[in-house]
Amino acid sequence: MSAEAHTGKEHHGHPRLQHHFESMAQQHEASSLGMWLFLTTEILFFGGLFVAYTLYRWLYYDAFIAASEHQNILLGGINTAVLICSSLTVAMSVYFSQTNRQRALVWMLVITMMLGLAFLGIKAVEYHEHFEHHLVPGDHFQLPGAPHLAAQAQMFYVLYFFMTGLHAFHMVIGLGIYAWLLIRAVKKEFGPEYYSPIEAGGLYWHFVDIVWIFLFPLLYLIGRHQ
Amino acid sequence: MERRHQKHNQELETESARMHHVTPPAIYFGVFAALMALTAVTVAVAYADLGWLSTPIALVIASIKAALVILYFMHVRWSTHLIWVVVIGSFVWLGVLFVLTFSDYLSRGITLA
Numbered sequence: 001m002s003a004e005a006h007t008g009k010e011h012h013g014h015p016r017l018q019h020h021f022e023s024m025a026q027q028h029e030a031s032s033l034g035m036w037l038f039l040t041t042e043i044l045f046f047g048g049l050f051v052a053y054t055l056y057r058w059l060y061y062d063a064f065i066a067a068s069e070h071q072n073i074l075l076g077g078i079n080t081a082v083l084i085c086s087s088l089t090v091a092m093s094v095y096f097s098q099t100n101r102q103r104a105l106v107w108m109l110v111i112t113m114m115l116g117l118a119f120l121g122i123k124a125v126e127y128h129e130h131f132e133h134h135l136v137p138g139d140h141f142q143l144p145g146a147p148h149l150a151a152q153a154q155m156f157y158v159l160y161f162f163m164t165g166l167h168a169f170h171m172v173i174g175l176g177i178y179a180w181l182l183i184r185a186v187k188k189e190f191g192p193e194y195y196s197p198i199e200a201g202g203l204y205w206h207f208v209d210i211v212w213i214f215l216f217p218l219l220y221l222i223g224r225h226q
Numbered sequence: 227m228e229r230r231h232q233k234h235n236q237e238l239e240t241e242s243a244r245m246h247h248v249t250p251p252a253i254y255f256g257v258f259a260a261l262m263a264l265t266a267v268t269v270a271v272a273y274a275d276l277g278w279l280s281t282p283i284a285l286v287i288a289s290i291k292a293a294l295v296i297l298y299f300m301h302v303r304w305s306t307h308l309i310w311v312v313v314i315g316s317f318v319w320l321g322v323l324f325v326l327t328f329s330d331y332l333s334r335g336i337t338l339a
Contacts, residue, residue, distance in 0.1 A: 029306060036309055040316040047320045051327050058331075073269070080265050088258040091249070091299045098248045199301075206299050210292045216265075217284035221272035 016194040024193055031196040035203045046211055049163050053218060056155050063152030066143060068223040070135055072126055076220040079122050080212065086115035087209045090202045097195035102188050105198075109182045112205070116175050123168055130157070137161070160219055167215060170208045177201045247304045257298045264291050 014024050021027035057064045093108035134142040137154040146153070181201050184190065190198055268287045276283060297303040302313055 029308075032305065033309055033312065036312045036316075040312060040319070043316045043320055044323065047323050051323055054324070055327070055331060077265070077269060081262065084258065084261045084265065087261075087295060087299055088254060091254045091257075092251065094301075095249065095251055095254065203300055206295050210295055213291045213295070214285075214288050217268055217272070217281075217288055221268065221284060222281065224272040 014193050016189075028196045028199070031200050032203065035200040039203065039207050042207060046163075046166070049159065049166065050214070050218075053159050053163065056159065057222075060149075060152035060155055063146075063149040064156045065223040066146040066149050067135075067153035067156035068219065068221075069145075070130075070133060070143075071220045072129060073220050073224070075122050075126050076216055079119050080216045082115050082119045082122070083209045083212050086112050086119070087206055089115065090205045093198055094195065094202055097190045097198045098192050100191050102185070102191075105190065106182065106185050109178055109185055113175055113178050113182065116171055116178070120168060120171055120175075123164065163215055163219065167208065167211055170211070174201075174205050174208055177204060247301070249298065249301065249304070253298055257294050260294055261291055 017024055017027060021030065089108045089112045093105055093112065096102075096105040096108055130136055134140050135157055137158050141150060141154050141157070143150040143153045178201065181197060184197065264287050268284055271283050271287070272280065274280075296313065302309060
């Protein structure tokens with residue numbers, strides 16, 4: 001941290017201004033740009049799974065419809081609402097940083113983490129149901145009602161577990177990022193001049209929300225009316 | 227030199243103003259309400275008998291929700307052109323991934339002559 005103290009003196013700027021940036025605004029923009037470039041790779045990372053989903057759904061359409069009928073639409077819907085609520089608290093965490101409301105900022109981060117944990121808890125209940133109903137691909141896979149489609153329906157559940165699993169993994173990483181932001185927010189490190197980590201963490205969290213916005217209709221709702 | 231310095235300071239000030247664009251909470255709550263309402267609509271549409279239109283409608287609703295999150299929650303609406311280029315570029319590449327993959331798979335049964 002000695003480098004920061006050094007640049008602080010040299011530029012007469014904010015102590016958080018890194019020496020290779022000219023202003024806090026430039027530093028903030030570079031941070032957001034870097035995060036967006038990372039999200040580009042994330043979009044293509046998840047994009048590969050969405051391509052695989054689209055292809056197999058086209059090839060095994062009837063099996064995908066039959067398989068998706070075993071999804072718990074209520075829990076999936078609640079989880080969608082939970083994530084939208086968490087996106088609101090994340091957006092408000094940026095607002096409270098910008099307006100220097102330190103206590104409110106800490107609360108937003110705490111509520112975001114609680115909503116993230118609630119999402120993972122509900123997801124765990126769903127996974128437990130899938131195990132009990134023999135919907136995990138493998139030797140014990142069963143598709144009551146359409147046993148002749150069981151082989152192809154396994155592909156739906158392979159993609160389901162990969163897509164929601166990768167999404168849940170991102171939620172776990174997001175919780176780690178928010179734990180780190182919370183510790184720094186408790187120390188009152190953020191404010192109107194310096195909130196780039198809150199903004200960048202928020203970009204990540206919102207991205208994970210967007211992935212779920214597409215997963216919910218594609219994995220839960222396709223077979224509702226056929 | 228003095229003029230250049232002044233111009234530079236002005237640039238820093240406008241840059242600073244952009245950084246400190248404070249999105250009013252009313253906008254955040256409005257977007258939140260829209261996202262919740264669109265979630266309800268997408269569930270309702272799934273139960274309605276719309277034939278082959280079901281999936282396209284569900285994807286259009288999901289895209290509107292994603293656009294709201296990107297423009298307002300992720301502040302892209304008030305971001306620099308450089309960030310716009312990266313955001314739009316991301317989806318262009320996603321489009322390339324889909325178009326090239328499916329131009330292969332969907333044309334495999336086609337033979338000339």
